[in-house]
Amino acid sequence: MRGVLMHAPGDFRVEEREDPKILRPTDAVIRLSATCVCGSDLWPYRGVEPIDGPSPIGHEYVGIVEEVGSEVTTIRPGQFVVGGFSASDNTCEICRAGYQTSCVQREWMNAMGAQAERLRVPLADGTLVATPGMPDADLIPSLLAASDVLGTGWFAATAAEAGLGKTVAVVGDGAVGLLAVLAAKQLGAERIIAMSRHEPRQKLAREFGATDIVTERGDEGVARIKELTGGLGAHSVVEAVGTQESMLQAIRSTRPGGHVGYVGVAHGVKLDGEELFFSRVHLHGGPAPVRQYLPQLIDLIWNRQIDPGKVFDLVLPLEQAAEAYRAMDDRRAVKALLTP
Amino acid sequence: MRGVLMHAPGDFRVEEREDPKILRPTDAVIRLSATCVCGSDLWPYRGVEPIDGPSPIGHEYVGIVEEVGSEVTTIRPGQFVVGGFSASDNTCEICRAGYQTSCVQREWMNAMGAQAERLRVPLADGTLVATPGMPDADLIPSLLAASDVLGTGWFAATAAEAGLGKTVAVVGDGAVGLLAVLAAKQLGAERIIAMSRHEPRQKLAREFGATDIVTERGDEGVARIKELTGGLGAHSVVEAVGTQESMLQAIRSTRPGGHVGYVGVAHGVKLDGEELFFSRVHLHGGPAPVRQYLPQLIDLIWNRQIDPGKVFDLVLPLEQAAEAYRAMDDRRAVKALLTP
Numbered sequence: 255m256r257g258v259l260m261h262a263p264g265d266f267r268v269e270e271r272e273d274p275k276i277l278r279p280t281d282a283v284i285r286l287s288a289t290c291v292c293g294s295d296l297w298p299y300r301g302v303e304p305i306d307g308p309s310p311i312g313h314e315y316v317g318i319v320e321e322v323g324s325e326v327t328t329i330r331p332g333q334f335v336v337g338g339f340s341a342s343d344n345t346c347e348i349c350r351a352g353y354q355t356s357c358v359q360r361e362w363m364n365a366m367g368a369q370a371e372r373l374r375v376p377l378a379d380g381t382l383v384a385t386p387g388m389p390d391a392d393l394i395p396s397l398l399a400a401s402d403v404l405g406t407g408w409f410a411a412t413a414a415e416a417g418l419g420k421t422v423a424v425v426g427d428g429a430v431g432l433l434a435v436l437a438a439k440q441l442g443a444e445r446i447i448a449m450s451r452h453e454p455r456q457k458l459a460r461e462f463g464a465t466d467i468v469t470e471r472g473d474e475g476v477a478r479i480k481e482l483t484g485g486l487g488a489h490s491v492v493e494a495v496g497t498q499e500s501m502l503q504a505i506r507s508t509r510p511g512g513h514v515g516y517v518g519v520a521h522g523v524k525l526d527g528e529e530l531f532f533s534r535v536h537l538h539g540g541p542a543p544v545r546q547y548l549p550q551l552i553d554l555i556w557n558r559q560i561d562p563g564k565v566f567d568l569v570l571p572l573e574q575a576a577e578a579y580r581a582m583d584d585r586r587a588v589k590a591l592l593t594p
Numbered sequence: 595m596r597g598v599l600m601h602a603p604g605d606f607r608v609e610e611r612e613d614p615k616i617l618r619p620t621d622a623v624i625r626l627s628a629t630c631v632c633g634s635d636l637w638p639y640r641g642v643e644p645i646d647g648p649s650p651i652g653h654e655y656v657g658i659v660e661e662v663g664s665e666v667t668t669i670r671p672g673q674f675v676v677g678g679f680s681a682s683d684n685t686c687e688i689c690r691a692g693y694q695t696s697c698v699q700r701e702w703m704n705a706m707g708a709q710a711e712r713l714r715v716p717l718a719d720g721t722l723v724a725t726p727g728m729p730d731a732d733l734i735p736s737l738l739a740a741s742d743v744l745g746t747g748w749f750a751a752t753a754a755e756a757g758l759g760k761t762v763a764v765v766g767d768g769a770v771g772l773l774a775v776l777a778a779k780q781l782g783a784e785r786i787i788a789m790s791r792h793e794p795r796q797k798l799a800r801e802f803g804a805t806d807i808v809t810e811r812g813d814e815g816v817a818r819i820k821e822l823t824g825g826l827g828a829h830s831v832v833e834a835v836g837t838q839e840s841m842l843q844a845i846r847s848t849r850p851g852g853h854v855g856y857v858g859v860a861h862g863v864k865l866d867g868e869e870l871f872f873s874r875v876h877l878h879g880g881p882a883p884v885r886q887y888l889p890q891l892i893d894l895i896w897n898r899q900i901d902p903g904k905v906f907d908l909v910l911p912l913e914q915a916a917e918a919y920r921a922m923d924d925r926r927a928v929k930a931l932l933t934p
Contacts, residue, residue: 356850527863
């Protein structure tokens with residue numbers, strides 16, 4: 255089959271890869287209807303994360319089940335399925351507490367390489383959620399978003415305790431930040447401040463529910479959030495970038511006793527214990543347990559109550575994955591969907 | 595009046611200080627029945643925090659109101675009162691959310707110097723809570739504990755979400771750590787693991803409700819907690835020391851999705867963003883909003899349901915404050931009560 259292989263920073267190619275097979279009786283193999291490039295895929299693309307190439311990449315996927323192992327009981331060939339970016343049994347104590355990305359049997363889907371025509375999914379019963387039927391074509395981008403960026407934005411907004419009566423600020427205007435705006439809106443937030451200096455992204459943020467746009471960054475951004483919140487800071491702040499500056503911006507924009515939900519994969523971030531202590535914020539984040547939210551998110555999408563697929567502003571055939579990476583790296587695209 | 599003045603690290607003396615007066619119409623002046631030395635007072639004593647001496651110190655106090663300003667309406671002369679270690683109006687938005695140590699009008703009581711015969715308390719209506727009547731002498735140590743160490747241990751256990759069915763680990767066997775054990779017990783925790791290698795402190799931890807004692811520290815301590823929790827880590831971990839080692843020990847002892855409540859005043863602590871991200875813990879802490887808990891804690895003490903005063907294992911006249919500091923610095927005493 256065809257699939258993306260990372261060779262070196264900036265050198266990601268679509269090449270022949272071995273067809274995935276059932277390796278364990280709990281596996282499924284699915285034929286992908288769509289996959290995409292994640293903001294976190296840009297870390298190795300930019301050389302910030304090491305590459306042991308040539309190696310597969312990609313962890314966002316929707317598709318049709320082709321084959322299941324002998325111990326798979328709930329997922330069946332022919333179903334349309336969505337799965338999270340990590341495989342999980344969904345039965346261990348950690349999964350049952352809602353932290354499927356820390357499942358005792360967890361496997362990262364990146365290693366399987368979802369930017370391809372087919373994909374092996376371990377722990378299929380725990381990892382995959384079937385949609386109520388075959389989706390209309392226009393629902394596929396939104397269902398694909400549920401696989402990571404929507405689920406991650408949702409987790410971030412939840413970790414930040416966005417909810418009724420709350421003022422929520424979102425640091426980062428990538429797909430995850432934009433979908434955290436959508437999540438905050440769905441969770442009932444009163445006021446949603448998107449921090450963005452890019453007009454098309456500001457527009458999408460407003461469509462998703464942002465009530466205010468702040469273009470300032472760093473200390474000036476913090477000052478502006480304080481100004482908008484009676485000097486106190488926001489109740490809830492989402493961090494969806496993963497740099498030292500964005501993390502401090504998020505913490506400093508939060509009022510004492512408020513909540514920071516951080517989902518940007520932290521690179522080179524060092525937090526000073528004393529500053530954190532005196533900030534009095536709640537800090538929670540990490541790799542989002544997307545699986546926890548999939549049934550709810552699929553339901554909202556299926557009933558056309560949300561349209562997270564709008565974050566895909568570039569659609570390319572899988573064969574042009576290299577261009578998808580370039581467009582996202584240059585910030586010409588928010589998020590690129592690939593059709594195998 | 596007599597009171598402690600910090601001159602230099604290791605050189606804390608009881609000397610004549612000016613009698614406190616009503617400076618603002620919201621002030622009260624109280625005559626102290628008891629005060630004490632806090633673990634955090636040892637930071638300047640040890641030279642870790644700078645001293646601009648001679649300057650007063652002490653922030654834990656109970657006593658009888660002598661005088662109130664013209665705008666004080668609920669606190670009256672003759673009442674026995676307990677107050678938190680920071681003054682707060684208890685009416686601003688931050689106070690109402692339960693974060694009185696971040697009150698928009700906050701003042702630290704350390705600057706007033708509670709290790710003395712008398713004390714000026716700003717924002718008396720917001721800061722002080724009167725007991726139902728004059729306490730019996732044997733209740734005074736427990737009421738004094740409520741002023742900081744009990745309230746701080748309670749906040750730490752609450753921040754760590756200690757509760758029904760939870761396994762709680764406590765890093766630090768000082769007064770705050772021991773009282774976090776007591777708090778976890780009151781909050782309904784199923785299993786409480788005290789980390790201590792000092793026999794008298796282990797004994798007190800057991801009296802307060804600890805079900806297990808772990809003597810190992812650092813990585814070995816983490817491994818032992820994992821071993822006791824089916825390899826997962828504790829649901830709730832209290833950090834009550836404030837060093838790099840203790841903070842990492844707390845984070846690493848917590849299961850994914852679990853909660854760390856940290857109240858040790860962080861000194862020289864640097865947290866790596868990536869480790870924190872992949873730990874998936876909730877992190878919350880800071881200077882405890884003791885005022886939030888005072889009515890509840892006074893009630894538990896008044897009805898003799900808890901006996902937090904047991905943490906005082908040394909009682910000295912105020913004049914011997916220097917010896918109290920030495921005993922705590924040498925870890926000969928858990929906590930020293932001073933009688934003015």
